Amino acid sequence: MTIMTILGSPRRYGNTAQVLEWIEEALRAEGHRIDRANIWEHQIGHCKESHQCRYPQSAACGTPDDAAKLFERVLDADRVLIASPVFSWGFPAPMKALLDRFYCLSGYHQDPDHAILLEDKPIGLMMTCGGDETENYEILSRVYRNMMAFFGARELGFWLIPRATTPEALGDDVRRSAAEFAARLAAD
């Protein structure tokens, strides 16, 4: 299957990129195709609540930037993995902007007949953070669950890697867990 991975870190070779590479490596070894997007290489504007994506519905919105092209790749992929560092108990600004813009692809509570373009799309989330699991896991797993429900997407799993310092210090345990998480992403 094709798995689109979206790297939300500004660091092309940082902690998140390292763990993501291990996940991608394990997926490729199982014969899956990876379609990687590095979010910081794309221009993603903010959602301005124009609602132009709603009437008529489309994956494109009124902001002319790279989001529509990324949406096409999201819709084409069998599965999606968002990989991001934790910034201020949430996502770095460009990643947050893209997730806000997923509004184009999700349902619309004021119009129950509105199609949900992300309906049942399997989406996973992997995040690295500098702090402890206790201070980050609860809030971020809740954000993940709520986002998936709002998008109408299917939860593939959330994996948080705490106490990340440098890519070199991540160690064999994280590498093994990356292979396990990859298997979970690709499972039926």
Ligand SMILES: Cc1cc2nc3c(=O)[nH]c(=O)nc-3n(C[C@H](O)[C@H](O)[C@H](O)COP(=O)(O)O)c2cc1C
């Ligand atoms: C602006 C900024 C905000 C951060 N906010 C948090 C935070 O809220 N909680 C946390 O545990 N770590 C936080 N961190 C640490 C990063 O999440 C951590 O270093 C992460 O592994 C960086 O990933 P990267 O190397 O892929 O960019 C923050 C780091 C930065 C630069």
